[in-house]
Structure formats: structure tokens, C-alpha cells
Amino acid sequence: MSNPKDNAAGAARRGHGDAIRNTERGAEDFALASRHSRRVRLLKRVLPAAAIAITVVFVGYSYLFSGTRGAIDLASASIEGGSLVMSSPELNGFTSDDRPYKMTAERARQKLGGEDVIELEGIRAHVPVDGDNFATIQASDGVYDRGNNRLDITSEIALRTTSGIVAKLDSAEIDIAKSSLSSSNPVEIELDGTKIAADSFAAEEGGKVFVFDKRVRVTIDPSRIRETADARN
């Protein structure tokens, strides 16, 4: 589809230059011009309609295909440098054992036409852990793979659970549906008086099983445990 602007300019230039010599050719130019304007009128309607259609398809697609994996709602979306940039997206969904999780980010970037991968900045996740406890996970950047509902966080992570666990990890791969988390980099977990450090860590079955591997170091400070135990009951 040649660009409408060039045709118009071409017709005008031909017409302008030979106006005196061949007025009888006016009819041909007139036909050309009217065909052009018809085409412009057509495009004026078609182009916006196509734009709207694409947006509807995209938003619909991400909403529909989220299925149990959670629906994305966006505060605003813009297109920058070939990727869709969403500000403060929020993802809500349910894990395999039907417990709600929520993930928000300050900004999310998805390459247009790229596969199901969204780069996230300023991540906060609220994920169910063991029993009826919840973990809030904070990290500066990571990649959310919508295809298999995985969040790979490449920066330092702060994790805190309602049961009082405080954890610092250097990276983490989180499988949201299975609510499992693993990290192949050093991790430090602390609670009340017990500190566990190791070079790799995995929390499986929603935190029912914790596996620390490679150079496990546990420090228990009985006095602090007694303090918090007394404080608790």
C-alpha cells in the first residue's frame, strides 16, 4: 500500500508544472486525484479501526489467556521502542492449591510480538507459604514468564513471611503455580534467634520443605529464642 502522501505530492507536482501546455490532460489528472482522495477517505476510516482492533486483541488476549494464571490489570500502557510498557501492572491469581497470590511492579515491559516474557521493575509479590502464612517478596528487577507462570528474579530479594521468617537471597526462580522457590546463590534466613545461611536454597511444596545445600551454617542463640518464646506465650 503506497504511502498516500507521496501520491498526492506526485499528482500535484505533475499538474502544477504542465498547467499551461496540456489543459486537455486535466481530466486524467482529475481522475487520478479523485481516486486518491477516495483512497484517503477509505484509509481515514480503516487505519483507526485497525489500531483499535489490535489493542482490543492484545488486551483481550492477555486477559483471556491468563486463565487460572491470573489476570493482568494495568494502570496505563504505552508503546515505547517496540515494546509495550505497562505502569504499575498488577497480577492476581490462584496457586495450584487454590490460594490467592498477587504480584505488582512499578513497570513492566513486554516486547511487541515477543513471546510471553515480561520484564519487571520494582517487584512486590504476595505469595502463600506453609499453613496459612503468606510471604511478601520484594526485588528490584526480574522477568515474569507468563507461559509457565515463572518469575525469575535476578537482583537481591528481601522475603518476609507472616510467620516471622526474614530471608535475603541474591536471586530466585519462583514457580508461582507450584508456589516453589529456588535460588542457586547464597541465601540467609533468620527467625527470632536462629540464623541459617547456605550457598543454595529451595522451598518446595509451598514452603513445606526447605532444602539448604552447600556450606550450610546454622547459628542458634538459645537466649534470644527463649526471649521471643516468652514474649510469644
Add this chain to the structure above:
Amino acid sequence: QDSQSRLTGLQLSGDKPIQIESERLEVREEDNVAVFSGNVSVVQGPTLLKAGRMKVYYLQDGGSAATGSANIDRLEVDGNVYVKSENQVATGDSATFDMKTEVLVLSGKEVVLSEGENVIVGCRLTVQMKNGQAELDGCKDTKAGGRVKMLLTPGSQNRQ
């Protein structure tokens, strides 16, 4: 018969920090157990315990093993156990430690308790960690006829 000796060193002093190291730690929330494996070492003050594996069983009273808020019921240690305190060393195949009664039981084909050059060999060493009171029982079914073998090196008492 068995021999009584004071094992003053082998005491778990109440609030000194305990440092545990191992290659791997698996905390199984539902079974209320944490399993340390791969040259496990436990240090508290002068007391050191080394073993191949140590299982920490938590009380069922609701606290969670993973968060450490549950209190410990008992420890089960195996994979050639080595226990050392200021002046005594005891070795055996496996050991259990009950947190409530604070009793450590070290057992195995050959439990060796040594203090300096004095060596006592038996099959079961029971230590009251509260006061360090230790009791070594002989091996019922071995050719030693259930007697404890004791090797006393003359003059070792005053050389300490």
C-alpha cells in the same frame, strides 16, 4: 558391670550460642524434623559434636520446624559420632539426645570414652548433660562378657 565417672566437660551450657555446620539441611515441615547431613558439626562453647547425619525432631506443639519457633524434642545422630569436651572424647556409632531429660546416649559396637591417656571401652555411654554424670555399660553379647574394658595409664592423673 559399669563404671561411673564424672564427665564434667560434656555439659550443654544453657545459653551459649550453638553453631551447626553441614553440607546439607532439609527441613520437613509436616514431619516436624530438620535433617543435617554431610559432615555435620555442632559446636557450643568447648563442646563439639561431629557426625555424618543429625536429625532434629521438633515438638508437635504447633510451632513450625522451618521457622524454628517450635522447640526441639530430641536429636538423633548417626554416621560415626564423635563428641569432644574440654578434656574428654567419646566416640560411637550413633547417639540420641533428649532435650527434656538432657540425657545423651552414645551407643555402638564399640563406644570409646577417653580422658587424656585413660581409655574406657563399652557399648553404651549415658551422660546426664545437666551435671556431666556419665555411665558406660559393657557390651552384653561380646566375648568381653559384658565387662567394660578400662585402660588406666599410671601417673596420668597428676600429669593433667
